Amino acid sequence: MKLSAKTRYGVRAVFDIAFQTQNCPGVAVPAKEIAEREKVPLRYLEQIFQDLRRAGLVESKRGPRGGYFLKRPADKTTLADLVVALEGVSAGLFASDARSDDAELGKPASAEVTCALWEELDGVVQQWFQQVTMDDLVKRGNALGLGRDDTLNMYFI
Amino acid sequence: MKLSAKTRYGVRAVFDIAFQTQNCPGVAVPAKEIAEREKVPLRYLEQIFQDLRRAGLVESKRGPRGGYFLKRPADKTTLADLVVALEGVSAGLFASDARSDDAELGKPASAEVTCALWEELDGVVQQWFQQVTMDDLVKRGNALGLGRDDTLNMYFI
DNA sequence: CAGGTACCCTACCTACCCGATAGGAAACGC
DNA sequence: GCGTTTCCTATCGGGTAGGTAGGGTACCTG
Numbered sequence: 239m240k241l242s243a244k245t246r247y248g249v250r251a252v253f254d255i256a257f258q259t260q261n262c263p264g265v266a267v268p269a270k271e272i273a274e275r276e277k278v279p280l281r282y283l284e285q286i287f288q289d290l291r292r293a294g295l296v297e298s299k300r301g302p303r304g305g306y307f308l309k310r311p312a313d314k315t316t317l318a319d320l321v322v323a324l325e326g327v328s329a330g331l332f333a334s335d336a337r338s339d340d341a342e343l344g345k346p347a348s349a350e351v352t353c354a355l356w357e358e359l360d361g362v363v364q365q366w367f368q369q370v371t372m373d374d375l376v377k378r379g380n381a382l383g384l385g386r387d388d389t390l391n392m393y394f395i
Numbered sequence: 396m397k398l399s400a401k402t403r404y405g406v407r408a409v410f411d412i413a414f415q416t417q418n419c420p421g422v423a424v425p426a427k428e429i430a431e432r433e434k435v436p437l438r439y440l441e442q443i444f445q446d447l448r449r450a451g452l453v454e455s456k457r458g459p460r461g462g463y464f465l466k467r468p469a470d471k472t473t474l475a476d477l478v479v480a481l482e483g484v485s486a487g488l489f490a491s492d493a494r495s496d497d498a499e500l501g502k503p504a505s506a507e508v509t510c511a512l513w514e515e516l517d518g519v520v521q522q523w524f525q526q527v528t529m530d531d532l533v534k535r536g537n538a539l540g541l542g543r544d545d546t547l548n549m550y551f552i
Numbered sequence: 553c554a555g556g557t558a559c560c561c562t563a564c565c566t567a568c569c570c571g572a573t574a575g576g577a578a579a580c581g582c
Numbered sequence: 583g584c585g586t587t588t589c590c591t592a593t594c595g596g597g598t599a600g601g602t603a604g605g606g607t608a609c610c611t612g
Contacts, residue, residue: 239478239488241396241513243571246493249512250505257505268587277503282572288589300588301580317512321396331396336403346433347542348407348414351535355406355474356398359523366519370512378508385504400600425558439601445560458609459557 245324248286250276252295252320256312256372257379258387263312266298266305271387286324293323313373321367331363332356402481405443407433409452409477413469413529414536415543420469423455423462428544443481450480470530478524488520489513 254272259265269287273280287306290296295315296306308315325331333356336349346352411433412424426444430437444463447453452472453463465472482488493506493513503509 239396239398239402239482240492241489243492245396246509246513250503250509253505253508270587275504277501279572281574284588285572285590291589298588299580300578300586302582302586304580304587306588325396332398335397335400344434346407346435348410348433348532348536350539350541351410351532352403352407354535355527355532356403359520362523363516363520366516375505375508375512378511379505382507384507423558427558436601438603441559442561442601448560455559456609457557457559457607458611460610461558461608463559 241321242325244286245321247276247278247283248290248320248324249317251278251283251286252290252308252315252372253375253379255296255306255308256315256376257384259307260312260376260380260386264307266303266307268305271305275387289323290320293319295319295323308372311373312376313371315372316368317370318364318367331360333360398478399482401443402478404433404435404440405447405477405481406474408435408440408443409447409465409472409529410532410536412453412463412465413472413533414541416464417469417533417537417543421464423460423464425462428462432544446480447477450476452476452480465529468530469533470528472529473525474527475521475524489517 251272254276255267258267269283270280272278273283276283278286287296287298291298291306294309297309298304298306321331333353336353336356408429411429415424416422426440427437429435430440433440435443444453444455448455448463451466454466455461455463478488493510
């Protein structure tokens with residue numbers, strides 16, 4: 239009953255990109271910088287970004303001046319997208335295991351009731367995930383007065 | 396991002412008692428019967444019931460004719476009670492881990508935003524858990540026409 | 553009071569998976 | 583071509599979920 243560190247790292251990482259590049263969308267942010275700011279092991283963060291890239295949420299640019307940037311605008315990427323990409327579950331965060339209980343020969347008497355229950359919970363949670371966009375988080379960051387790294391904005395002077 | 400089998404088993408077990416004794420509340424249901432109906436390993440189910448008993452959700456009676464029965468009426472026991480008792484988390488199902496990220500020296504830049512996020516999610520989920528009672532589940536079971544075991548009602552003829 | 557029933561307590565074990573580290577290859581920019 | 587940065591794969595240690603086991607204790611019945 240908890241989110242994996244992978245997902246939490248991933249949310250922080252994507253938020254970091256969205257926040258840092260809110261004035262210059264599409265600019266690549268190197269993983270190294272993100273790792274330092276967000277206190278995520280670099281080599282582990284790289285793996286996370288691979289998952290995000292394969293899921294079509296970020297794109298990458300190699301070599302100097304390379305890094306990662308959002309494929310879609312920040313208000314089109316939801317927490318649900320991240321969770322699905324990183325938690326490794328397509329649909330049914332809670333219900334999935336309950337299903338396997340039935341699959342085994344001889345389903346429990348109360349399966350009809352409890353399975354429906356977990357699916358409802360899934361619905362509630364997924365709906366909540368879907369209505370939180372990265373842009374929402376950026377706005378929150380601004381409201382809290384979080385600091386941006388200047389190096390990115392340099393090129394806009 | 397999933398409930399443990401322990402919690403799922405526990406929900407089924409408590410539902411089983413509530414459902415079987417809906418016409419004769421307070422009658423003890425032996426673990427052995429529950430284990431068979433709900434397809435839960437008996438020795439494991441016993442452990443689960445110990446947690447539930449210590450949490451004050453069920454009471455037990457030893458010896459022949461013994462078993463477990465609900466301490467409170469079914470409409471006063473919520474899913475939240477069960478989850479707290481079995482998942483081993485007092486408060487903060489999601490937020491707990493995010494906290495420890497901060498605790499480590501050098502908190503990530505986005506901690507202010509993301510921690511608040513997980514706490515909100517906690518709130519949503521916990522609220523949902525709190526508004527589902529065992530009695531609700533019993534009603535669902537009846538609506539679905541689930542079968543009760545006759546042996547308990549025998550004594551009411 | 554004897555013996556079976558059923559709960560109770562503690563220890564232990566094992567397979568899985570999360571989180572992380574590592575090595576090296578491929579692309580890119582200057 | 584040389585440094586930078588992403589990309590791919592393998593590996594690995596530790597924690598824990600899930601279940602087994604053994605023995606004890608209360609209770610009822612005959």
